[in-house]
Amino acid sequence: MIQLCIFPWPCTAAPYRLVDRTVETTYYDSVTGKPLFIAPRGRTMEAFLKESKSHGWPSFRDEEVVWANVRCLKNGEAVSTAGTHLGHNLPDRTGNRYCINLVSVAGNPM
Numbered sequence: 001m002i003q004l005c006i007f008p009w010p011c012t013a014a015p016y017r018l019v020d021r022t023v024e025t026t027y028y029d030s031v032t033g034k035p036l037f038i039a040p041r042g043r044t045m046e047a048f049l050k051e052s053k054s055h056g057w058p059s060f061r062d063e064e065v066v067w068a069n070v071r072c073l074k075n076g077e078a079v080s081t082a083g084t085h086l087g088h089n090l091p092d093r094t095g096n097r098y099c100i101n102l103v104s105v106a107g108n109p110m
Contacts, residue, residue: 021045027058027105029069029080036080036105037098039064057087057099065098072098 022045027037040048042063051059069081078086078098087100 021049027100029082029084030104030106031084032080032082033106034069034080034082035066036070036086037064037066037100051097055090055097055099058102058105060098060100061094062096072096 024038024041026035027039028034029036037058037060039058039060042061048059070078070086071081072078072089076089078089078100080086084104085101086104087098090097090099
C-alpha cells in the first residue's frame with residue numbers, strides 16, 4: 001500500500017508519494033477511513049504548512065474540519081465520531097486550532 005506524504009515533515013520510509021500541495025488535501029481517520037479534515041480551506045497551503053510546522057503538529061481550523069465525523073469534547077480533546085483520539089483544540093488569538101497527532105490521520109481512505 002502506498003502512503004501519502006501529506007505533512008511538512010520529511011517522509012523517510014518507503015513507499016511514499018507526494019500529494020499535490022497546490023490543491024486541498026483530505027485527511028482521513030486512520031481507523032475508519034472517514035474524512036476528518038480538508039485543508040487548506042480559507043488560507044493558502046503555504047499558511048497551513050507554516051502554522052503546522054511552527055507548532056510541530058498538523059494544525060487545522062474550524063472551516064477545515066469535517067464536522068460530520070469530528071467532535072471536540074468539553075476538555076478540548078478532538079475525537080472522531082467513532083472514538084479515535086485525534087488531538088486537542090488549542091485556541092489562539094485567531095480562533096480554534098486543532099492540533100492533530102500524525103498517527104491519527106491517514107492520507108488514503110482505509
